[in-house]
Amino acid sequence: MQETDQRLLIIDDDEMFCHVLHRAMSRRGYEVLVAHDSAEALSLARQHRPGLATLDLKLEQESGLKLLPELLELVPDCRVVVLTGYSSIATAVEAIKLGAVNYLCKPADADEVLTALAREEGDPQAEVAEHPPSINRLTWEHIQKVLQEHDGNISATARALGMHRRTLQRKLQKRPVRR
Incomplete structure (x- = not known):
């Protein structure tokens, strides 16, 4: 495993969520960096070249989807998981098209985030919902x-x-x- 694979950039405007995820990932041996907006995220990415990142879909008045291509342009090998409390099929599809490796609904714990970051392929055994959406x-x-x-x-x-x-x-x- 490369050193950058142990460097995780958390991009989220929710300070409490960042604190909890930072602590959990640090305990698992990751070097954790935290950014609360696009400018800070790009600066940290440029400086530290993380191998992994979590990206909140909704950063105050910004869209994480707009930040995603810029982040991947700076660090092309970075594996990014988009996290959101505002999930929709449209944003999930766009996140994957823009280069995210996965998309998770909040709340998500550290183990779910690590699993999402590590997954290389889709799961053909994924359950199909029994009830259609309202x-x-x-x-x-x-x-x-x-x-x-x-x-x-x-x-x-x-x-x-x-x-x-x-x-x-x-x-x-x-x-x-x-x-």
């Missing part, structure tokens, strides 16, 4: 897809969805609907 969940995912198509522009997304911008902003501030 209409509210499908609505949430559709909004996320349209938002992604408009590069995070809320006004353009609201126009495309035929709703008032403030209504869309309220919907986006809510946690995603469970399946």
Whole structure:
């Protein structure tokens, strides 16, 4: 195992989550770096060249999806797992297309993160859900897809969805609907 494979960059704006994951990964022998925004993440990546990274999908007002290609341009061999409390099919697909090796829903513990970082192939034995997603969940995912198509522009997304911008902003501030 290379030295950089033991260097993990955590990119998340949730300081408590960073603290807990930092402590857990340090105990497992990883050299851990923490960034709370894009600029800090890119600076640390440039300086330390981590082999592993976790990237929050929603960094304050920034999208982790916009940071992902920049991070991989600086450190092409870095294995990145996108973590989010706002999961959707659209963002999962985009994260993988942009170079993430995996996508996890929060809360995720250190073992789940390490498993996601280590996985090389898909799992054909993955369970297929018995119940289809609720209409509210499908609505949430559709909004996320349209938002992604408009590069995070809320006004353009609201126009495309035929709703008032403030209504869309309220919907986006809510946690995603469970399946």
